[in-house]
Amino acid sequence: MKLSDREWTVLGVLWEFGGAALGEVTRALESETGWSRNTVLTYLTRMEAKGLVSIDKEGYPHLYRAALSREDCQAQARDVFLQNVYRGATGDLVAAFLKGKPISSQEREALRRLLDEMEV
Numbered sequence: 001m002k003l004s005d006r007e008w009t010v011l012g013v014l015w016e017f018g019g020a021a022l023g024e025v026t027r028a029l030e031s032e033t034g035w036s037r038n039t040v041l042t043y044l045t046r047m048e049a050k051g052l053v054s055i056d057k058e059g060y061p062h063l064y065r066a067a068l069s070r071e072d073c074q075a076q077a078r079d080v081f082l083q084n085v086y087r088g089a090t091g092d093l094v095a096a097f098l099k100g101k102p103i104s105s106q107e108r109e110a111l112r113r114l115l116d117e118m119e120v
Helices: 005-017 022-033 037-049 070-086 090-100 105-118
Strands: 053-056 063-066
Touching: 005 022, 005 037, 005 053, 005 063, 005 070, 022 037, 037 053, 070 090
Parallel strands: none
Antiparallel strands: 053 063
């Protein structure tokens, strides 16, 4: 599932709080988005229907939580990007990033260690 920029923004707040009431989510998003309480509620409701948000309606106020972990969403987005842009070629992706921006000697050593650990 491809997340919109706005869905990433809402999920970011939910991941940060671990669970929050509508008012808390609205306040957290207000400076970045300018969204009203109703707009935030609309996003949360639509995202629940998509399986991105869970709503605990047992108490009051209702608690909103991300239904997926940040890591799961990042992995999915990474896989879609890798497939769409680099036709699944991980090496080409890494090479493009390394050619585009130099890395420090510490980053280079960490990358070498990671590659060595991946050897089978």
